[in-house]
Amino acid sequence: MTEPRNPGMSSVPQSNPSHTESSSQAVEMDPVEYTLRKRLPRKLPKRRNDVYVNMKTDFRAQLARCQKLLDGGGHREICVHGLGLAINRAINIALQLQASSQGALQLAANTSTVELIDDLEPEDPDEAGEPMTRTRNNSAIHIKGQDSNPRPP
């Protein structure tokens, strides 16, 4: 959970080379560069029919996985979750599943806010910078897909 993702993605704050005398002082005020490390989102429930959609795995593979759960996995109901950018993909998957079920799959979407934590680590350990953490929010979606047709025995 604390494993850094996207290491060294950006440095905060960015120190610009000073252009004028007056700004040079401002730059000196904050000489420490930080590496922003995004912690993974808080662990959420993981049942067999919970699918967490991400942007790294191939879209078709994730769609196929959901389809398999519904078709062969013996699940009448699955939950597709998406966070941030992956919301779009989660919706897309849910709507595709619905389309391929000829409308038998009933979708119920809920939205929520997920708190995310970033770690700010000083680039240079010798500098006076203290490690910091920062909290931010991101939106999430949770789509419950339920087969509304009675299943043949």
Place this chain on the structure above:
Amino acid sequence: KTWVTKHEHHLSLSLNEASPTAVKLGQEGFKKVGRIEEDSPCPFPGLAAGVLEMRVKEGSKIRNLMGFAMARIQGEKTGSAVGGTVTGLRQVVFTGSGRAVTKTITCAEIMKRKVGCLHQMTKLRYKVVKEVWESNQGTASEMTVHRTVPSISILLSKDPLDPQEPGYQPPETLSALWEDRAGTEPSAQTTYKRPLGQLPYSGFPHCKKLCLEEEVSVLPPN
């Protein structure tokens, strides 16, 4: 003039996926000059006419949207000693498609947090968007591409909504969403909880400035 009209319900044509069509058109010197969303019926049947619909677009600024929507749902504060406040609207709808979907949800989430006690109904569907691409290499050719993009509509209501309707969410379900499940499955984590009070934005200047601003305008500064 070439007119190509495509009806594709193919995955790759959805805006959020890497769209080969868009890339190809871009590489071949085409420029997107227009985007028209086809009208679709309101996803919330029985909704009172004249309900405020916030159409969230890719480039919309959340502070603009929320500044407007919050003023309408909370009622205008006249500020005069006589006037007091005019009662706000009972319902607001946020809609957005394609790349604006996340922003749409964020708007609804911000409003839920600030207003409180709002019933929510979320509906998903595909929307057909007509894109007009124009060649910028001198030859006057134009192309129309129909693509389907995911779209979301969120109704927030001060009055109760039908809890049986799919997509209903009762007020203040910030953490209940997960705690419910914990009940059905003992192994699930039950520790998920969000503090309801103000979040520790203040120490971090890089955090969403918008939230800070909005927070100040809505809550009394303490």
